[in-house]
Amino acid sequence: DIQMTQSPSSLSASVGDRVTITCQASQDISNYLNWYQQKPGKAPKLLIYDASNLETGVPSRFSGSGSGTDFTFTISSLQPEDIATYYCQQYDNLALTFGGGTKVEIK
């Protein structure tokens, strides 16, 4: 299976800060990489698909980039409602895998 290494596992930032999360694949996955947001007690929510495409209705402060093995997820200006855990997910083959998650907190 393709391993997805997500970092950091947690971070603390101030409102308005730029936040960056990385996800590294154990092999080339082209752009088959999605990002989800999960708030406590809730199901995950799709934010970005195919590495850089913003899902309809998702605020533009969220963005994604990358291809191959290295991917980045960015919140350009952290808001209080962005407190959540973020996961990457690859679908290069039918053995889908998720990253370990990044918990984002407010400083």
Add this chain to the structure above:
Amino acid sequence: QVQLVQSGAEVKKPGASVKVSCKASGYTFTSYDINWVRQATGQGLEWMGWMNPNSGNTGYAQKFQGRVTMTRNTSISTAYMELSSLRSEDTAVYYCARVRDYRGIWFDPWGQGTLVTVSS
């Protein structure tokens, strides 16, 4: 609106089986694959497998091969995930999730989750 509604929480003894349902509404059930993902308390997301509701074809993560069965009843637009030989490590919230569209494998929407507790 497109929605997946799952069955309620379950408590099972080790060695037993559990069957979780996922009822779809707001779209043509047979047009989109359903996947199952689980999450142990305080842990990350773990993909379990997929099912094509039209054909009934399935694909399972290697970890669950032989223990998981995904089925459907198209007449009531409901998908099922059955996990057998339960052990304490299977205690988790189980989610169903629909593939968003034909262009790739990303999930939206998700069901609300079903807590399965395995305890003697």
